[in-house]
Amino acid sequence: MQLTTQSRHPVSRVGRWAQQMLFNRSFAEYISPLVSMVDPLASVGGIKALVESLNKDGAGATTIRLRPGRQWQGFVPGQYLPFTFSVDGVRLTRYYSISSSLALFRQFGFIEVTIKRVAGGSVSSWVDSTLEAGQIVSIGQADGELVLPAQLLGAGNSAKNKALYLAAGSGVTPFLSMLKTYGTQELHQQLIYSASSQGEHIQQQILEMAATANMSLNFHDSSQSDRLAKETLLTLCPDIIERQVLICGSVEFANAMVAALAALGVPAANVQQETFYSAAKPNASEVGGELVLQGVKAGMPIEVTIESNGTSILEQAEAQGFSPASGCRMGICHECTCKKTQGVVRNLLTGKLSSADEESIQSCISIPVGQVSVELASS
Amino acid sequence: MNAPLTMTENMQEHKFDVRSLSSADVAPKRLSPQQYKELGEELDQLRQQIADDLGQSDVDYINQVIRVSRGCEVVGRLLLHVSxxxxxxxxxxxxxxxxxxxxxxxxxxxxxxxxxxxxxxKALSSRHYDWDNVCDKESWRNHHNFEHHTYTNIIGKDRDYGYAVLRLSDDEPWRPRHLLQPAAFVGLTLLFEWGVALHEIESEKLISGEISIREKIPFLKRFAKKASRQVIKDYVFFPMLAGPMAGKVALGNLAANGIRNIWTGSVIFCGHFTEGAETFTEEECENETKGQWYFRQILGSSNFEGPRWLHILSGHLSHQMEHHLFPDIPAHRYTEMQTEVKRICEKFSIPYNTGSFKEQYKTVLQRVWKYTLPTAA
Structure with a gap:
């Protein structure tokens, strides 16, 4: 969990007190509604980006080209950034990897992300149906560790500078940025992309690059055959053992790839991965425990006891009419952190079970296991 | 910590003791358990209907009000400074x-x-928002959101009823000090934000010795922290900016705070102390169902009518009845909910207490005066 530490320096303490005294909040928060009338891209109270254009492939994928405000500090190919959209008045935050090249940002100030419409996904559906060019969205600084190590990008023994990208589904987007950015460098890049239906849009972007030298691309149709076997990996990439391997996809995909790479003898030090989890699937053994939710409903403190349906505590609380604080709904932002007073929960991201003690948990990625009591935080 | 109000399905008939309705009103002494259930269901349904409809326009509305308010503050302080x-x-x-x-x-x-x-x-979050008022936000959320909205007009539990300063019903026995009530009423109106800020101190319990001042130290610390910030802002910082003209700025700020106090106090008095607004005893509210809770909220509150700007300036507490039924629905929606609430009240023969601001305020004054003097119960 990231903790924002406030400076204890006397000057900044006086500054904070003065802002509270004058505005009951920070000066930036106070003035931002007024400033936004004049300059919508002004960065008081958070970084903004202008939606420059939208490119839809007709199959539910939208590539958004954005111009971030001046306070945005740039990115390294492979990184993601948070987007906050106002979907029907509700601010929802999602993280998307940048799929465009570094050159596009450095020369023209644009970045691109590709968002695929997910069935039942409130943000991706809204992006597909409602987002328009000219709108202002809130963004954050780029972040993420899935970037090529510096020594691979340096000049030198070019024969050894090789990277292999293993992507599943929408996990391909960070690699699009790398392929576009490093296409002209002394680096051989290979992408093995496993997807059940290759979105036209993403496929098109990849094919555009295929002509470039120093690059090989392989599609693996995961609807036809099972997950990439280690034999398939070796056939597609005979020099796999010499490569830096970057993996991006679901937890299941990444786990399978790590195991296959280990079996092929790829040193663990050469493997990097980034995972995301897709909608929680109830686990049969975790349905039916007693879940006690304490929170505020219609302005009144109330306690509700339900039979757990095996989904996250956040979803079950919302289904009961509570509106607990929440943010990214994927275990990143910690907005939904609440207090578990007793019981064991399973962390959806790690699969691990918690202790039975009182502790803070992220309600969006915590599934009750047996009897659990939670104090919800109001937003 | 107070226990949450329990809503049992155990329907008992409650004899609502209707004390203060004028003879013109046809008051329901009680509804049948079935009627309470139906009342609860209809109001729940109305709440859900509006909750489902909330969207971008509600956010745009409140952000517009925020811009106007901040703009007025900047302009107001500038004018006071240069005047x-x-x-x-x-x-x-x-x-x-x-x-x-x-x-x-x-x-x-x-x-x-x-x-x-x-x-x-975050800027619209109840957890983070802090207001331009000497009342500490945590204290407010406890005594107003929880106590007042849960135990509305229950004598002894809703300390907003008379603010422990005014005697407004026969539930409180008359004492000679109540003869000073008209002066107390004027004082409470002029210093309303201070009354609200010091509400949690429970002065009446301190005087009776039920609680000791020691128990109130954490509250007093929070109160001092918030109130000092507000006082420094309006009576030290901004006046000092004007140098030798500090006096007129301080006076201007005092006037603005005073006008706000008179207005907010009067709006709130019109919401619960009007002629038709009823009071309840703790016994009759034990084990009440959601339907009975709704029923009490309607009978304990009163509205006033007027043009749209009046509703906005009152924070839509001109729709105090709708606010008490649906305290967490964006208030600018109460106007459209009113039609349906009126229909439901008519269906169950529950009086709908409304009138012009002037009429309602007049009945508040009458009530304050009536209980200043000893009354034969």
């Missing part, structure tokens, strides 16, 4: 008063009720 003549100074006071009234009523009170928590916007 050399009474007209500019008065315009400054008017602008700053409007800013403070909008901020306290339509923005602060409503945001702190959690009406905009669904937006996930």
């Amino acid at each position: 050399l003549d009474p007209v500019t100074w008065s315009l400054g006071v008017a602008s700053l008063s409007a800013a403070k009234i909008l901020e306290n009523m339509e923005i602060g009170h409503n945001v702190m009720h959690g009406q905009y928590d669904w937006t996930n916007d």
Whole structure:
């Protein structure tokens, strides 16, 4: 969990007190509604980006080209950034990897992300149906560790500078940025992309690059055959053992790839991965425990006891009419952190079970296991 | 910590003791268990209907009010700072008063009720929002959102009823000190924000010895922290900026705070102390169902009518009945909910207490005067 530490320096303490005294909040928060009338891209109270254009492939994928405000500090190919959209008045935050090249940002100030419409996904559906060019969205600084190590990008023994990208589904987007950015460098890049239906849009972007030298691309149709076997990996990439391997996809995909790479003898030090989890699937053994939710409903403190349906505590609380604080709904932002007073929960991201003690948990990625009591935080 | 109000399905007939309705009203002494159930269902349904409809336009509305309020504050303080003549100074006071009234009523009170928590916007979050008022926000959320809205008009539990200063029903026995009640009423109106800020101290329990001042030290610390910030802002910092003209700025700020106090106090008195607004005993509210809770909220509150700007300046507490039924629905929606609430009240023969601001305020004054003197119960 990231903790924002406030400076204890006397000057900044006086500054904070003065802002509270004058505005009951920070000066930036106070003035931002007024400033936004004049300059919508002004960065008081958070970084903004202008939606420059939208490119839809007709199959539910939208590539958004954005111009971030001046306070945005740039990115390294492979990184993601948070987007906050106002979907029907509700601010929802999602993280998307940048799929465009570094050159596009450095020369023209644009970045691109590709968002695929997910069935039942409130943000991706809204992006597909409602987002328009000219709108202002809130963004954050780029972040993420899935970037090529510096020594691979340096000049030198070019024969050894090789990277292999293993992507599943929408996990391909960070690699699009790398392929576009490093296409002209002394680096051989290979992408093995496993997807059940290759979105036209993403496929098109990849094919555009295929002509470039120093690059090989392989599609693996995961609807036809099972997950990439280690034999398939070796056939597609005979020099796999010499490569830096970057993996991006679901937890299941990444786990399978790590195991296959280990079996092929790829040193663990050469493997990097980034995972995301897709909608929680109830686990049969975790349905039916007693879940006690304490929170505020219609302005009144109330306690509700339900039979757990095996989904996250956040979803079950919302289904009961509570509106607990929440943010990214994927275990990143910690907005939904609440207090578990007793019981064991399973962390959806790690699969691990918690202790039975009182502790803070992220309600969006915590599934009750047996009897659990939670104090919800109001937003 | 008080236990949450339990809503049992155990329907008992409650004899609601209707004490203070005027003879013109046809008061329901009680509803049948079945009627309470239906009343609860109909109001739940109305709540859900509006909750489902909340969206971008509600966010746009409150953000617009925030912009107007902040704009008025900046303009008001500038005018007070540069004014050399009474007209500019008065315009400054008017602008700053409007800013403070909008901020306290339509923005602060409503945001702190959690009406905009669904937006996930930190600036509109009940947990984070702090208002331009000497009352500490945590104290407010406890005594107002929880106590007053849960135990509305239950004598002994809802300390907002008379603010422990006024005797407004025969539930409280008459004492000679109540002869000073008209003066106390004027004082409470003029210093309303201070009354609200010091509410949690429970002076009546301190005087009776039920609690000791020691127990109130954490509250007093929070109160001092918030109140000192507000006082320094309006009576030290901004006046000092004007150098030798500090006096007129301080006076302007005092006037703006005073105007805000008179207005907010009067709006709130019209919401619960009017002629038709009823009181309840703790016994009759034990084990009450959701339907009975709704019933009490309607009978314990009163509305006033007027043009749209009046509703906005009152933070839509001109729709106090709707606010008490649905405290966490964005208040600017109460106007459209009113039609349906009226229909439901008519269906169950529950009096719908409304009138012009002037009429309602007159009955408040009458009530204050009536209980100043000893009355034969």
